[in-house]
Amino acid sequence: MEINPSTFGWIEKFNNQYSESITDYETDFAFYQACQRSGLIYGYVVSYHLDSKINDAQWDEEEKTKVAFFTTLYSMFRLRNKNSDCNLFVEEVLAFYNSISKAKFSFINKLLPESTSAQKLEALINERIQTNINIVSKNFTHLVTNAMLFVDVLAFDFYLRNGIIDLKFFKNVEQKCMSLITLALHIKSNRTEYDELLLKLFENSLRYSKLSNEVDDQFLLHLAQEDLDELQKLYLLDITEMALWSDGVKTDFEIEFTTEIISILKLNKSIQNTGLEIDKFIEKYRINIPYFNSKHPVKHLYTNAQDTISKLIFRNKKRLVKELSESKELVKLLSKSTTSELSTEEKKKVKKQLLDICKSVPSLTIFLLPGGGLLLPLLIKFIPQLLPSAFNENLED
Template identity: 30%
Template sequence: MNGITAQHHLHLLSGKTGIVFGYASRFLFFNKEDSSRWTDDEKLKFLLFETLLLVYIQKNGTPPTLKADFIDSLYTYYSKYNSKSIQSWLLFWVKEDKITRLENIFSKRIDVSKGIFDNRWWFKTMSNVFVYLDVILFDRFLNDDDHEALRSYSEYAYNSLIAILLAAGSDGLVDEKEQSMFNVFLSSANLEGEYKENALYHLKHGAGYASFTDLPKNDKLFCRFLLDLSLLTIFGNHEVEETEMEFINGLSRELELEDYDMEESMAIIEHFLLYSDIKNSFLSNKNVYEKVYGSLSSRWTKVILRNKDKLAVELSQSKELVGLIKKSATQELTSEEKEKVKMQFMDIVKSMPALAIFMLPGGAILLPLILKVLPTLIPSAFRDNEVDK
């Protein structure tokens, strides 16, 4: 695989902003500081709008008529929603302009009652995780010219719930906490009719791969989302057991994903836990923090080892980057230096997708791992950049 596809780039950015987890940890285009007085729901609504806009720009660029064309496309897309509640909102607000109607649709999409849920981090953070399906299906709507894409929402949401149930039971038991978590996801999924009944049936009687409907394995964005949800469910217990990792490997094969897909998804989730606004509520225990951080460092080392030959060649062409990498091994980089490293690495990883996790926040703090893995691969011509200990 050469380069990063638009879907791959979208998935990485969605992990960075938090929308894949149903949480707005940062925005794509807007300055987060300007939203300090916004509620979490308001932030998520705005991030959903931004992410849908990104999908549109990926497909159509930025023509002079971008605003009107995007709003028209978005309105056409949501008019195909087979949810009765969304359809009623479209009809109720028929006298309002399209932007107002769309804003009310977003409000309805982010409408999970949090008062009935536990106060733990996964209930707060992931109660709106299924809004990301709107992004996945909008991508299909535009790129596959599938104007009925949103009618697949219930099937996509149902399959997502099956993945969650499989992950919850991968250690041999769906405990009370995991059942509560499933109810949060079920509420977020906004399922109706037969799909909801089948999801509840499998919660009671168990699920297997045969419980999935025909999975659209050609929809890489959706398959990555199933993997993300499964990993989130497992990480909700803090401890990842051997049987759970065996399940993740098996699910990856079932979804026809590559090893780097799983590694990236785990890195994205770990980064989210370590660097998002909710880190304090999740990582209140020092031992938990060290386990998550250690797991992330170990995974990055494996990714770098797999790409070390190609990475050494690419690094040899960037004298400034090599100097900053070596500097990071002995002292903290400045904000400007970290940004410079990130931008230069983004150019390199276009030819090495497995290293695209460097695009995520906090990547610069792990640069010393490169020195650990590539101590002899840095050409001698660049040793004068090394910082003396």
């Protein structure tokens, strides 16, 4: 049975089919390397912590991120507890988030009073993977994923090892990340569009800190004195590497800065080459990674919206056919729009009737939100392409 990470109850379905396939790791470093290869750290998911194949061909980037985040937390749980009990894992994750701030997540119990623990976790994951930008942008731009999702993984690890955690942990890790990014960008001789977009992506992902252009003069000294665990060290090094990576060529100053960070973090020589992983990943997936594809905001809005709208129509095809069959005038106008320009009056009719249909199909209510109307031309474009048989049948009637 196919899994749709955007539908209610997907975690329970996933656990029934794949809980026995979650990958187990022997060491923290092996776990972190798998996280690098998955792409979760770099904002573009290409694999999951699974020993078996999973069909993700119909998933969008947000849905892939949901599953990658879920399996990463699950693998972390198994690494620390040597326990594969999925129900226990779900309860542990909920307890972890509740311990961060009961007030912040109490909305889940209010919205889903009768929901299972797995369904409550779905709501939490939905909230955690989003950046702090408006709802239309979240659905139709490429800056959708929280670039600091891995901070949640580090925090969950801390919670599993210590049995307690508070917001200070998140704040401290965020501040370290942003300080390293700021320092790395300051030493670059030429700031590129990539650098600005990377900074914006991380800024939008901050939850407990605020971006500051100033870095404490004693930051690196304090960092050297901190007793950080291996996973935190590796992540901070990766963050530094991401900030330095632009054209794939490092200057002498950048190499020197990376060497200094490796020394400050006291990373073992055997794992200092972690930076090579980001080079390999970016070289392979550069054209797909969000922050390497800077475009004019309106252009990338429409470019990325096409794939999303196509999936929405595909998943709601039967419902759309039914609704369209009851509006023959709309079908004729949409068919006409594929061969000739509609008049102003006809366009108004199409817009009104399409919005009425969107009201009756929950997944399409995105078009009713502020700014959603701008995307209606894409909906009009895709319907004739994806539902040709429905149009022909209705026109014959």
